[in-house]
Amino acid sequence: MCVVGSGGREHAIAAALSISNEVVVAPGNPGMEGFERVSAPPERVEADLWVIGPEAPLVEGLADRIRARGGLVFGPGADGARLEGSKVWMKELLVGARVPTAGYQVFEEVDHALQYLRATADPWVIKTDGLAGGKGVLVTDSFREAERDLRAKLSGRAFGDAGRKVLIEEALSGEELSVIAVCDGRRAYPLAAAQDYKRLEDGGTGPNTGGMGAYSPVPFAGEDVVGDVMERAILPTLHALYKRGIDYRGALYAGVMLAEEGLKVLEFNVRFGDPEAQVLFPRWSGDVTATLAAAASGSLSDHNAPNFSSDAAVCVVLAAPGYPEKPETGERIEGLGDALAVADARVYAAGVEAEPGADPGADSGAHLVTAGGRVLDVVGLGPDLESARGVAYRVAGMVSWPGMVSRSDIAASVS
DSSP: OEEEEOSHHHHHHHHHHTTTSOOEEEEOOTTOTTSEEOOSOGGGSOOSOEEEOSHHHHHTTHHHHHHHTTOOEESOOHHHHHHHHOHHHHHHHHHHTTOOBOOEEEESSHHHHHHHHHHSOSOEEEEESSOOTTOOEEEESOHHHHHHHHHHHHTTTTTGGGGSSEEEEOOOOEEEEEEEEEEESSOEEEOOOBEEOOEEEGGGEEEEOSOSEEEESOTTOOHHHHHHHIIIIIHHHHHHHHHTTOOOEEEEEEEEEEETTEEEEEEEESSOOTTHHHHHGGGBOSOHHHHHHHHHHTOOOGGGOOOBOSOEEEEEEEEOTTTTTSOOOOOBOBSHHHHHTOTTEEEEEOSEEEOTTOOTTSOTTTTEEEOSSEEEEEEEEESSHHHHHHHHHHHHTTOBOTTOBOOSOTTTTTO
8 A cells, every 4th residue: 555645644544554454655754653655756656555645746647647557546636636726616616516615706816806805894715726735715804914915825925826816705604624525436425524723823813724633523513414514515516526527536525614504615625634634544443445445446335434433533733833834843853752652642743854863773753853834743532522632632742842833722612
């Protein structure tokens, strides 16, 4: 099995697959102990199944290249990956499929966008059209901040070509929810629901990030709510893709708002969520490989549908100072060995690299330094959310580096 990517999500996927298979990670990172890491392009790796973690290689057609060589791939081709690669394209598909979603307007010129802001009430939601690593969304009630954001995006300063077209969406209020389904082109089965925390600071304040934590299960999202998301959002979208000749095999992630006026889709992603994957894979009680392989081969059925334990999982992301704008890296990570030894916790490595000159045979977790914005994902497991949260924060407290950033309120309101 080959897991493509180098972050905490890919670490969690590799750990789940390794229960019954040999796993290589391409390229992985030095914190992924126990897995062979390969630097060769993924399409040149020998494997029975490829699971592609990040969205960028999917948008760039990696799944297509591997399939062209006869490989079995969990991950959509470039045509299906446009759901995440272009928010404008996604919105047009959703409207055509009558999937409920937030109202929006598309802009490519600053003056037109500012005219629209002046004519509408705040708060405003401004999104890049293309990929922005989860950081391309601004929610604000400040006209001045909105203007700065529009100028930075549309000029290309903020996100290059990905930001030269933006959407301004209606602001919605309610509970956000992540529902991810595994799809085989025609059929889809949901994973357990999860909720993530996108803002940097406690209380949902600060800039948007790629995600500062997550938990599962979600008390207010039982089988009825998940079933509603499947029937009104995921299955109609999968059908709309099929009608366009797109054979979508992979994870389909619906980020939804449970608003007063009903369910509305905020976004679709074309891969497992990060950090949602970190709380879902430890709860997955069936054969993960069998399910992903069946989806990749177009043969999902009730026999290989995903199942989840009743246990809870809470993920706390430990980030570098300056994240998300300008992470400061290169700091030695202390206490990781102790954290890795806790039986009811999982520590997934995201933005790490080996300390220059470190002994490659050193103890697990020794001599790693920070190398990205989100550095480690600490997951606590337990019979309920309160217990899992306690484990997650106890283990997170064992780890340190100068300026380490984390939220203290992950799952606090539900545990």
